[in-house]
Amino acid sequence: MSAEFGRRSGGQSRQGRISQWLRGRRTEPETDGGGREALLLAAAATGLPLAPAAYPSGYRCSCDRVGCPTPARHPVSFAWQTQSTTDRAQIERWARHQPQANFITATGMVHDVLDVPLEAGREALERLIASGIEVGPVAESGDGRMLFFTLTRGTPEDEDEWWPCELDCHPETMDEHPGLRWHCRGSYVLVPPARLPDDLAVWWVRGPEHPLPDPLSLLEILTDECSRYAGEKPDHATAAWPLRG
Template structure:
């Protein structure tokens, strides 16, 4: 369902952009949303319902919600997440305003970088012929504007000592501490397109879920290099999570 980066003249790309431009209440808008969610589930990315914007506030009605419209609605989101088509249809049709998250560390991880750094890295990776998987843009102001690179997960090794140290994991509650590269794996999640954010921002596909998930290590060097350059330009940013 997503547009192919660098091939904006393709019919698939035109259709994807047209769907994203349509008003929420336009005829067929719900079908377009459901189709994108089902395509994501068909790619084996587990989904669960998330909050949505109500003006500049969050639908959860929590006073001072730290991540408005960007979090799941249930504390059981990890066990609730599913790729079951019937369940996702029930959620999407029964909650027409809801965003959706995908739980990471099961089938896939997400490398999450500042938007400009991500665009630079994506251009470099494609120019080098690297197999890049699904990529999404998440709108926002400042460090909230991000690019999400979906990759295969490293799984759960038999020897837990082989797992990445905790400093490399990004958990939702620590994201503001890590404006540079964030690695979403066990216990984390990201929004999936199509999603609406406060301030009329959105989450949309740049490269859709039909692309195979790559090994994260094939993208890491380009992403960290781009984040380092982004961090040098912004003295308040860091290229890599330094710790909890």
């Protein structure tokens, strides 16, 4: 099942056919329950554990928290790590009983997510494809981020082999990582299709049918493009990856 359904209009890209393809193909969020449910089930079928999340409610978040700092971007249960599942029947129940809900996928179980600024991510994706490097599922978020889904490094057989990284990002540290964020154990991201406030959304650029790659195979090009992006965007000079001179 392909998750690449929609198409954006636009002029000729100065960077050739690959660039035009990357900027031209996207999956718009599904408005009907059946399409939304099918995309969620497709993600779960490939091993992404899901749990219900908040959604936009007018200009606010659907949760009861006054001044929610991450509206429509967080799970509804504090037990989201144990609640997350790939069970088809459970996901169908959630999707049908909570027709407006977004869904998160818990990272560090089966997969990690390398989360980068959108401009850097688009350039990196073009380079990765042009270099013949296997790229897995990729999503774009209307709030200016691109998500690269990879195999996890967070659950080794020998727990002593798990290595922390200065790129690691958890929900409570998102603002501290304006550059490259590595979502692994204890973190999550929204899984498409998802709706954000201000009529923004999260959609698949490459669907979950693509096999998950080793994160290290993507890391060099991602960090390189993020470094370029940080150099061009002075307000991101404190990005959380090592900048090279």
